[in-house]
Amino acid sequence: xxxxxxxxxxxxxxxxxxxxxxxxxxxxxxxxxxxxxxxxxxxxxxxxxxxxxxxxxxxxxxxxxxxxxxxxxxxxxxxxxxxxxxxxxxxxxxxxxxxxxxxxxxxxxxxxxxxxxxxxxxxxxxxxxxxxxxxxxxxxxxxxxxxxxxxxxxxxxxxxxxx
Numbered sequence: 001x002x003x004x005x006x007x008x009x010x011x012x013x014x015x016x017x018x019x020x021x022x023x024x025x026x027x028x029x030x031x032x033x034x035x036x037x038x039x040x041x042x043x044x045x046x047x048x049x050x051x052x053x054x055x056x057x058x059x060x061x062x063x064x065x066x067x068x069x070x071x072x073x074x075x076x077x078x079x080x081x082x083x084x085x086x087x088x089x090x091x092x093x094x095x096x097x098x099x100x101x102x103x104x105x106x107x108x109x110x111x112x113x114x115x116x117x118x119x120x121x122x123x124x125x126x127x128x129x130x131x132x133x134x135x136x137x138x139x140x141x142x143x144x145x146x147x148x149x150x151x152x153x154x155x156x157x158x159x160x161x162x163x
Contacts, residue, residue, distance in 0.1 A: 012040045016050075018142050019092060019123050025116045026139040027125045034096050034127050036145055038064075041094055051091040055080045061093075081109035084124055085116070094125045098132055107134045114138045 015037070019027055031037050038054045045052035045065040052064040053071070061074035061083065074083050077099040084093050099106055113124060114137060126133065130141045153159070 012044050015040055015144055016044050016092070018144070019125060020121055022123065022140040022142065023118055024114060024138050024140045025118055025120075025122055025124060026110060026114050026133070026137065027123055028128055028130050028133055028139055028141040029094075029125050030129055030141065030143040031127060031145045033145055034094075037094060037125075037127075038096060041092060042068075051089065053091060053093045054096055055093065056096045078106055078109060081106065081113060081124070084122060085109065085113055087122070088120070090121045092123050092125060095127070098126050098128055102134045107137075110134065110137060 019029075029037065041052040041054065042064040044050060045063075049065060053061055054064060055061045055074075055077070059070070061071040061080050062068050063071060071083065074080055077095065080093060080095065084091070102110075110124075110133075116122060130137075130139060133139055
């Protein structure tokens, strides 16, 4: 059981390390299950005390450390982006759903956020791919939670899945 918990921690730490290593403040995260990402960020926040947040359309922005608590007045995507822009401290902000439409005000806020120095360790993580984001936005794309298919190997003259 301890081995399973240790490997789960490694996977979660890998997620956080990869998000923070992105050369951009805005990260597109290809993932199969946004709830799994939220749960991983919650466990990281509880284990490390780092500031992790999740935004949901009907719930607003939530802190994931300890017991979940709402951030007052941060309900819409524009509110989240303004909060990120004004908050100079470490934080990973995962938007559980991408905004329904990238209106000009949201794009302008997102562009201002991309100008934040990536060494400050603030990240806005949006589910999806770079194609889902506004065009020509300086962002990075990561994948997480997708099943890894083992490569094919030639064994005794036949192709077989590597073990």
